[in-house]
Amino acid sequence: EVCEPDIALALDAGQLQPYFQPKVSLVDHKLKGFEALVRWIHPVHGVVPPLLFVQYLESGELAERFFFNFVEQVAAVMAGLHGGLSGQDVLDFEHVHCSVNLPVPLLETPALVERLEAVMRHHHLPNSALVVELTETTLMSHLGSTLGTLARLRMKGFGVAMDDYGTGYSSMKQLSRCPFSELKIDREFVHDASSSPKRLAILTGAIAMCQRLKMVCVAEGVEVQSDWDQLAALGCELAQGYFISRPMPASELLAWVLAP
Ligand code: G
Ligand code: G
Ligand code: MN
Ligand code: NA
Numbered sequence: 066e067v068c069e070p071d072i073a074l075a076l077d078a079g080q081l082q083p084y085f086q087p088k089v090s091l092v093d094h095k096l097k098g099f100e101a102l103v104r105w106i107h108p109v110h111g112v113v114p115p116l117l118f119v120q121y122l123e124s125g126e127l128a129e130r131f132f133f134n135f136v137e138q139v140a141a142v143m144a145g146l147h148g149g150l151s152g153q154d155v156l157d158f159e160h161v162h163c164s165v166n167l168p169v170p171l172l173e174t175p176a177l178v179e180r181l182e183a184v185m186r187h188h189h190l191p192n193s194a195l196v197v198e199l200t201e202t203t204l205m206s207h208l209g210s211t212l213g214t215l216a217r218l219r220m221k222g223f224g225v226a227m228d229d230y231g232t233g234y235s236s237m238k239q240l241s242r243c244p245f246s247e248l249k250i251d252r253e254f255v256h257d258a259s260s261s262p263k264r265l266a267i268l269t270g271a272i273a274m275c276q277r278l279k280m281v282c283v284a285e286g287v288e289v290q291s292d293w294d295q296l297a298a299l300g301c302e303l304a305q306g307y308f309i310s311r312p313m314p315a316s317e318l319l320a321w322v323l324a325p
Contacts (some may be wrong), residue, residue, distance in 0.1 A: 067113075072105075072121045076131055080106050081122075083139050084312035085163070087321070088283060088305045091297045096322060098162040098196070100305060101139045102312045123168040132171055136184055136195070139163055142315040144188040150322065162224060164196035164247075169203040172211045178221055196224030196247060201233030208239060219244040226283070231267055241278060248275050252286020252306070259295055272299045 075081055083101035090097050103122065105113035115122075122131045143163050171177065185192050197218065204211065204227065215225050226247035227240075231254045240248075254268045268284075275282035284296045287306030296304055313321060 067118045069121045069125070069127065072118050073127055075105055075107070076127060076134060080108075081131065081135070082106050082314070083135060083142065084314055085142070085318055086305055086312040087310050088303045089309050091293070091301055091304050096161060097303055098164065100164045100198070100312075101135070102166075103135060104312075104314075124170050128168060128171055129174055132165075132167065133180060133184070136165055136181065139165055140184050140188040140190060140195070142318070143194060144190055145315075146318055146322070147190075150319070162194050162196050164198050164224070164226060166228065167197040167199055169199055169207050169211065172199075172207070172214045177214065178217050178223075181218075181223065182221060192222035193224065196226050198226045198228040198249065200228045201230055201235055205233055205235045205239060208243070212243065216244050219246065230271060237274065240274070245280050247281040247283060249283040249285050249305075255284045255286045255296070255306070256288045256292055258292070269299055272301050275302075276300065
């Protein structure tokens, strides 16, 4: 059983660290980005999954402090990777990004956009190398108060992704009002989609909608070759999931990127 004071201590001790899961092009198979996912590296229990503690990072006292700490770690890793690869021409941060999950309540953080810009500037990374992911369910109930912040993030060059698409209830009209650069289709509609005509129809429709609304389409939960083939046939742009790689610690990233 994990409680909030445990997480506060873990944060201060530097035990809440990003793992990175690749996002790969379904067209040319190249690496296009990562999603950073938090893990608690516990000195006794090892790697603790976020389901046991992520609630304390999504609202309340710790949320803001954790988020900026996490983005700082992510930017440092990306900048380090860039340095480690300089001259190798495999990773170019004008084209490779990393996304982080931003809890919707944090969109109201004072100077959110300016603070994110400062982190990126400090690490000599373009703002376009950072994408914030917002979950569909929470976002659509706060649309009125958050649209302005989303627009400012986009104006400054950051990416904005809708996460877990298909599990919420956004209408096409709402989606077309939101300045999303990317839409992530929930894995419920991705893995083994062709076994269910209904799920396949939703997947097909979401991919077509991304093309019309000029959003990057990312399929989550790509677990097997047949998932990959199905998505490629439907014209989906990017894939993320165990078929490509599990989320991995920063220490393994360089080797993964350089592997043939
Ligand atoms: O990484 P994993 O598959 O175990 O994540 C489980 C859940 O925790 C997912 O819903 C994911 O979005 C969420 N999660 C993972 N990392 C973060 C994070 O850094 N911040 C927030 N707010 N949620 C995260
Ligand atoms: O909610 P969000 O989409 O941010 O979180 C992504 C979650 O999905 C993480 O917990 C991550 O570990 C998990 N995940 C990533 N790839 C796969 C996959 O191929 N299959 C399954 N079942 N889960 C995955
Ligand atoms: Mn996500
Ligand atoms: Na998701």
